[in-house]
Amino acid sequence: MRVRDEYAPWLALGRVKGLGGVGFKKLAASFADPTEAFFASPAELEQVEGLHRDVIEGLVNFSGWLEIDDELRRVRAAGIDIVRFTSPGYPARLRMIADPPPFLYTKGALVAEDERAVGIVGSRSASDYGRRVARDLARGLASLGFTVVSGMARGIDGAAHESALRAGGRTVAVLGSGVERPYPPEHDGLYQRISEHGAVVSELPVGTRPMAFNFPARNRLISGLSLGVVVVEATEKSGSLITAAMALEQGREVFAVPGEAGASRSRGAHRLIRQGAKLVETVDDIIEEIAPQLARRAGGTTEAPARTLPRNAGENTRKIFTLLQDNPLQVDQVIERSGLAAAQVLEILLELELLGFVRQSPGHLYSAER
Amino acid sequence: MRVRDEYAPWLALGRVKGLGGVGFKKLAASFADPTEAFFASPAELEQVEGLHRDVIEGLVNFSGWLEIDDELRRVRAAGIDIVRFTSPGYPARLRMIADPPPFLYTKGALVAEDERAVGIVGSRSASDYGRRVARDLARGLASLGFTVVSGMARGIDGAAHESALRAGGRTVAVLGSGVERPYPPEHDGLYQRISEHGAVVSELPVGTRPMAFNFPARNRLISGLSLGVVVVEATEKSGSLITAAMALEQGREVFAVPGEAGASRSRGAHRLIRQGAKLVETVDDIIEEIAPQLARRAGGTTEAPARTLPRNAGENTRKIFTLLQDNPLQVDQVIERSGLAAAQVLEILLELELLGFVRQSPGHLYSAER
Numbered sequence: 001m002r003v004r005d006e007y008a009p010w011l012a013l014g015r016v017k018g019l020g021g022v023g024f025k026k027l028a029a030s031f032a033d034p035t036e037a038f039f040a041s042p043a044e045l046e047q048v049e050g051l052h053r054d055v056i057e058g059l060v061n062f063s064g065w066l067e068i069d070d071e072l073r074r075v076r077a078a079g080i081d082i083v084r085f086t087s088p089g090y091p092a093r094l095r096m097i098a099d100p101p102p103f104l105y106t107k108g109a110l111v112a113e114d115e116r117a118v119g120i121v122g123s124r125s126a127s128d129y130g131r132r133v134a135r136d137l138a139r140g141l142a143s144l145g146f147t148v149v150s151g152m153a154r155g156i157d158g159a160a161h162e163s164a165l166r167a168g169g170r171t172v173a174v175l176g177s178g179v180e181r182p183y184p185p186e187h188d189g190l191y192q193r194i195s196e197h198g199a200v201v202s203e204l205p206v207g208t209r210p211m212a213f214n215f216p217a218r219n220r221l222i223s224g225l226s227l228g229v230v231v232v233e234a235t236e237k238s239g240s241l242i243t244a245a246m247a248l249e250q251g252r253e254v255f256a257v258p259g260e261a262g263a264s265r266s267r268g269a270h271r272l273i274r275q276g277a278k279l280v281e282t283v284d285d286i287i288e289e290i291a292p293q294l295a296r297r298a299g300g301t302t303e304a305p306a307r308t309l310p311r312n313a314g315e316n317t318r319k320i321f322t323l324l325q326d327n328p329l330q331v332d333q334v335i336e337r338s339g340l341a342a343a344q345v346l347e348i349l350l351e352l353e354l355l356g357f358v359r360q361s362p363g364h365l366y367s368a369e370r
Numbered sequence: 371m372r373v374r375d376e377y378a379p380w381l382a383l384g385r386v387k388g389l390g391g392v393g394f395k396k397l398a399a400s401f402a403d404p405t406e407a408f409f410a411s412p413a414e415l416e417q418v419e420g421l422h423r424d425v426i427e428g429l430v431n432f433s434g435w436l437e438i439d440d441e442l443r444r445v446r447a448a449g450i451d452i453v454r455f456t457s458p459g460y461p462a463r464l465r466m467i468a469d470p471p472p473f474l475y476t477k478g479a480l481v482a483e484d485e486r487a488v489g490i491v492g493s494r495s496a497s498d499y500g501r502r503v504a505r506d507l508a509r510g511l512a513s514l515g516f517t518v519v520s521g522m523a524r525g526i527d528g529a530a531h532e533s534a535l536r537a538g539g540r541t542v543a544v545l546g547s548g549v550e551r552p553y554p555p556e557h558d559g560l561y562q563r564i565s566e567h568g569a570v571v572s573e574l575p576v577g578t579r580p581m582a583f584n585f586p587a588r589n590r591l592i593s594g595l596s597l598g599v600v601v602v603e604a605t606e607k608s609g610s611l612i613t614a615a616m617a618l619e620q621g622r623e624v625f626a627v628p629g630e631a632g633a634s635r636s637r638g639a640h641r642l643i644r645q646g647a648k649l650v651e652t653v654d655d656i657i658e659e660i661a662p663q664l665a666r667r668a669g670g671t672t673e674a675p676a677r678t679l680p681r682n683a684g685e686n687t688r689k690i691f692t693l694l695q696d697n698p699l700q701v702d703q704v705i706e707r708s709g710l711a712a713a714q715v716l717e718i719l720l721e722l723e724l725l726g727f728v729r730q731s732p733g734h735l736y737s738a739e740r
Binding site for chain 2: 129133136257258259260261262266267270273274278279280281282285
């Protein structure tokens, strides 16, 4: 095979028949660079556990290179980035799911802070109540430095993205179409702003039209990017329930917002709650549940935790965090050295702790996570 | 002690200082007839495990007989019945709690069917939504032959009683005042109807005015009489949360009806759901949860299960139940012998099973519980 654009074999991995995210993950487990699969012999590929014979044939006989060259031209013309599975910019949480995409098309940029993401999804035909709750939750999450992930659909999705942006926070939209093809049309402006102040992502080839059968797979990316997913309003047949199911499968938290008994738009959320999803009224209910996860993660896993405070962190928060980066301190010492009021210090410490930036040891000794 | 009215020593048990329901239960465990405690020597009473010295003195030196004679006259004049702990008419579930009252004052009569009771409680300042749900649930429960228990307060309580009566079902009101003193005044008519088509009960002496400090103790009777308690609307400081806590302590189910996020009247219910209460939208959600309890109970405990179908059971239900009382039958045989449509038979069998009247053995053999 002649030398090509370094992205070409990645796009090719996305087009090998029958490979999919699950097969791709098997390759990623066997090859430091999964695109080496195209250079491997059938005998070598047979060593990859669980890789189907037809996938091996698909890899060995892959012949779609011209189309890929063509797509890469369109990708560049449209100002689209490609984030490969092996890139440090590929979302760490998404890397952990059973069927991660080999790469993501992105408009705008995914950043390290997006690892602290929460999904907000729900009905396209949301009620005023549902939209209000979606806005409140998105604003609250954004102001705490969380990235809000959703699907840019009408209703709840749009309200969540919009509100996160207005709060000066980050938001990520995962499309069920090519990343350059926003849908619905009335969200064109929103799409622009998300790609400027957050990121729009898709795993689907440039030019893919929004088709309903792509949405379930898209939903696994919404939950895959997130610590947890909040279902705001969902009928019993809502795609949001698929997102919730994916989240569970991926070991992510599932949250659901209650509504009135008998309200058809809340039936799905109520079912989730009965099945064990956490009932959520305010952002605090979400934070309470994901704080241990953040702490665990900061405690030292294979993921590189984001050690920079959210951009919107206040001056006093930065001051305290810097103090603790120098030395573990007692609360009294933090109060003294920061020159801030005790109540304010306690509030900031709690917030930093919940967000996983600060750890409390016995004896009320606070230290910055590293 | 001279021979008195047979009820007098029971009323006296209710007035011995420091005895209470817990102490009374200890006496009930030691004496076949707990009123024998008045005839027992201090030495004998000291044998009762955990009975405090001052309670023993209170029993030995009890001197309130004249007041009791006086109360008994008033009880009779007001047409009030007294149901003693040792009477077969005393509610079996209530007998099981840790602090049962020695007796209940009743207006109207408690019947065997009242063992299948569900409590519905909630805010006095209920919303239209809350009242509507309370009515729907009470009507549904009543039409399935359940007795609806509540506290006859304004708001949710009143709506639940009212709706159960309108559905032709039974309802029991537990008062936090003397049983002859309905409160609030606008429920005078409701009180009349409950005492005619159900029962009003209280453990408080005739003449006791409705005082807030009596309500928590009253709430333990609401849950104590019930298989489970549904909290429809409750603020965070609502007495309904006390009822829910009592229910948990008594091993009864706790159900809560959701509302919109941020609705202050639903905050208590949402908290309960987060703590593990079952989210309830319809009667089916309640039945699903208590069906196993009913089945267990019917399976043979110390309680005598009510083997009579609810009064409002339909003709076909009675027909099928009678068939099964003669012989265990396969579904096919039930269909054949009843002459009813298969779908109808299956529905009735399911209902009878859920209500604990019918048991299904392996091989789809149905038999009537005895």
